[in-house]
Amino acid sequence: MAYPRSPERHTPLRPRARGRWLLILPIGMPLLAPVYDRVNPQLWGIPFFFWYQMACALVAIVTISTVYLLSKGRR
């Protein structure tokens, strides 16, 4: 599927986003099973095992939004 290259082809690639390393948090936190596999401390009667993992979802929302906003400011 050869296609003729247009001159605009050589536009520079998008700049690398800053702050991507932050994503290590939502990637790493759900994998620490030996750390969160416990009942205490409880929150509203919910064992740690469960509320920790729900908290990971909040962390994911915050970090991904941050990384997105940082990368957008750069453009």
Place this chain on the structure above:
Amino acid sequence: MEIGVFSGLLGLMLVLGFAAARWRQPSSIHSLEEWGVGGRAFGNWTTWFLLGGSMFTAYTFVAVPALTYGVGAMGFFAIPFAILTTPLAYLLSTRIWSVAHARGYVTPAEFVRDRFGSRGLAAMVAVTGIVATMPYVAVQLIALQAVFKTLGIAGDWPLVISIAMISISTFRSGLRAPALLSIAKDVLLIWVVLSAVLIVAMSGGWGATFDAASTWFSRTPSPADGITLGGRAGEIGYVSIIVGSALSIFAYPHAITGILAAKDRATVQRNTAALPIYALALGLMGMLGFFAISKGVLPVGGDLNTVTPQMFHKLFPAWSAGVAYAALGVAALIPAAVMSISAANLFTRSIYKEYLRPEATPREEARVSRWASLVVKFGAVLFILFVNPQYSAELQLIGGAVVLQTIPAVFIGLMTRWFHRYALAAGLIVGLGFSIGLLYRIPDYAVTGLPVPGSHFGGASWPLANWGFPTTATVYVGVLALALNLAIVVVGSLVLQLVGVRGGSDDIEAADFQADSDDPTLKRLDGLLDGLPSQPVGAHEAGAFGYAPAVDSAGRVLPSASAAVRRRATMR
């Protein structure tokens, strides 16, 4: 009352699905771009609902509570798995979107064909994807069946009704139907989750719930259940399932379909930031499994999948239970529709057009996909009839173990072209053989916790003790097979390159991975689509929407944008 509200709402949804073909109507829906990926013009909200609707399914709302009800903490794996998916999606889905957009792909197999220069490998990836999608569709059908069972409709009828409903809602409208239904579904689901939380709060709160569940699990014969994983062995199995499932999402064709339907890169990225909201809803549903235990909810006829609908039946007012059933029903219909569309696209693009009729027109492609999507649904029925594990979540894991074997080509291939096509093919075949072999040897477990003799495909966790390791730990079959697969791909690529066997040529350029909808280089899109350079098709027809000047959201006039890109820009 329950049945009335349920069938009323569901009927309304089906009408909506049927009318969806007219939503943002293209001049023709008879092209795969329109039927299969919604004309690639879905904005922020639609994409979020569609992705959420296709990834967080009735599996979420029926199979996960059933699993926590049955095995406790282990069943919660779906939550960390959903969370882990989102940062990975943020990093990689823009690459998937760009390369598909720049080159007109609707399935991952087409990417593999061009990336590694191998039609054969692409066909293998397509077949693997189709086969793996069937058990996942089956999970949705089982969930629908469970709702019907709770309503007292017994026998094979529920299955027939479920199939018919899913077929009706996709055959005509393609991806537009599930996208529109997703919005309606989420409104219903928010209602269900909120009222469930309210009921938990009114009947003793989470503390009492978990105390009761803990007592319950300590009385069951199985040592593996409980409200924690209970030590190292359980944790190993838990993490292996999280990692395996999160990776498999990027290989499942239906998840990619949702991404492809977005209109630009920023839409994709913003969406991944908002997707963990679904993980929260999923977590609440998972904990409701414990609530069902504490309230003494018993499944209909021992079928654990009916735990969630039974709970609504027992604890909700009748009209509210009807709403909940409708939400579950639609939550099953949408993903089943998206999955069968994706699998059908795989067949059409990588097998039908590649091997059977290379000269197929866009109209013919769309027609073949419609019929292929029906075949996928009946394949799913076969899975229900022949493979019937105790927990329907296991069906999804079995599909995952299969589709994970395409990860080296589809997912790692996004980042490197180093792999050799023959090594990839060998790894895929061996990985598939290995994982299916292991799955075959995993028996069903009876309620007593003992394996049922002579049963197969009962789960997806392989006990390491079977290989003589002195541990009770189990590992997700998909991860084991993927490790073997990757080893073969790496060693094979090295050897083939040393010996000097020619690899496939890579047609994809670095810039293709970065292309966005405002990119002038996307002029190529119209030409690549369906092989009709001078004849725009469907939504790509100039003036389909009657917008004359090409301006982006900031009002700047776009340089030399194609009709398709121009339309997208004005729709922002």
